[in-house]
Amino acid sequence: MTAGIEIIPAGRLPRLDERPLEKRIGLVILSTDHTTEVDFRRMVASDRIGVYVSRIHYANPVTPENLLKMQPSLTQGAGLILPDEALDAIIYSCTSASVVIGDRNIEAAIHATKPGVSVVTPTAAAVKGLKALGARRISVLTPYTIETSRPMAEYFADLGFAIDRFTCLGLSDDREMARIAPDEIAAFAREALAPQSDALFISCTALRAAQVAARIEGEAGKPVVTSNLATAWACLRLCGDDRVRPELGQLMTMPYGEG
Known part of the structure; x- marks a missing residue:
């Protein structure tokens, strides 16, 4: 059918940009995750910053034992991204797996396939964000069971935070966590924030909490850090994006800093 069509080569090869987009962010997310990609498209992705995703196997329920099972998949999952x-x-x-596996172990697993890359976990980003906001006394809200919440309480306490109130919602399926309506998250957040706390941390990348962080702050008069807000903030700052975006929450007005 095409025998009579002359195909003419161009007179030169095309000029190539160094990269399709200036900056590249990789996301290693759970096979069951409904929320992280959506949040990163909204808060991070742009004509300058590309977000590239890999999923690793995860099977509910959310327990420390099941979370730990993801550790062997981290290197392969990260290696599939570009x-x-x-x-x-x-x-x-x-977030909960970062506590159980450990920030340093996660960094080592990713560096095995992506040497030297900046590795961000929700827990480490949350700690950095809370410190940037000057928070020393915190309240914590999680969707997890008591069993899964306890290691997180210990994580923040070991890093020197005073925990005034720790509230958990008792869920064990991250797909159900993703189905908690943002209005419900805001309602639970109001109850979870102790008056003496400097800030509230809402844990879990499955929660659609970043959507309502600024609203909760407006009602409570205190900073609110969520898992996805913290990692988005860290990634933007690591990419040199220092824009002040108060509509996303107080954290998005802060510089990244050191430590």
Whole structure:
């Protein structure tokens, strides 16, 4: 059918940009995750910053034992994101697993396939964000069971935070956590924030909490840090995006800093 069509080669090869987009963010997320990609499209992705996603196997329920089972998959999952190409940062998007596996172990697993990349976990980003906001006394809200919440309480306490109130919602399926309406999250947040706390941390990348962080702040008069808000903030700052965006929450007005 095409035998009579002459195909003419161009007179030169096309000029190539160094990268399709200036900055590259990698996301390693759970196979069951409904929320992280949506939040990162809304808060991070742009004509300058690309967000590239890999999913690793996860099976509910959310227990410390099941969370720990993801550790062997981290290296392979990270390696699937733009193989043999550099990333500006890579996030492992699971807060409770970051506590159980450990921030340093996650960094080591990712560096095994992406040497030198900045590794961001929700827990480490939340700690950095809370410190940037000057918070020393915090309240914490999680969707987890008591069993899964306890290691998180210990994580923040070990890092020197005074925990005034720790509230958990008792869920064990991250798909159900994603179905909690933002208005419900805001309602629980109001109850979870102790008057003496400097800030509220809302844990879990499955929760649609970043959507209502600024609203909760307006009602409570205190900063609110959520898992996805913290990782988005960290990634933007690591990519040199220092824009002040108070509509997303007080954290998005803060510089990244050191430590």
